[in-house]
Amino acid sequence: MKISEALIKKTASLGDILKLPLNSERLQKLTENYVVSNKKIREAIGKQLPIYLEKDC
Known part of the structure; x- marks a missing residue:
């Protein structure tokens, strides 16, 4: 079952108001893209x- 993105965002906004576990800040953290440069590492x-390097045989 696919849930619309708009519904998730509205629910997170409601979580901001009602102090629910799913709020805008937590939704942002859950959906961030974590790309790290090997050069920086x-x-x-x-x-x-x-x-x-491993080769599957």
């Missing part, structure tokens, strides 16, 4: 990351 760690 290498710079933070300070060394080269190991690379593993």
Whole structure:
């Protein structure tokens, strides 16, 4: 069953008013895109990351 995006957003807005567990802030956190650059990770760690290649046979 597919729930409309508008309904979810309206429910989250209602959660802001009624102090429900699903509110706009939590909805934003649940739907954020977490893309991390490998270059930034290498710079933070300070060394080269190991690379593993596996071939399925």
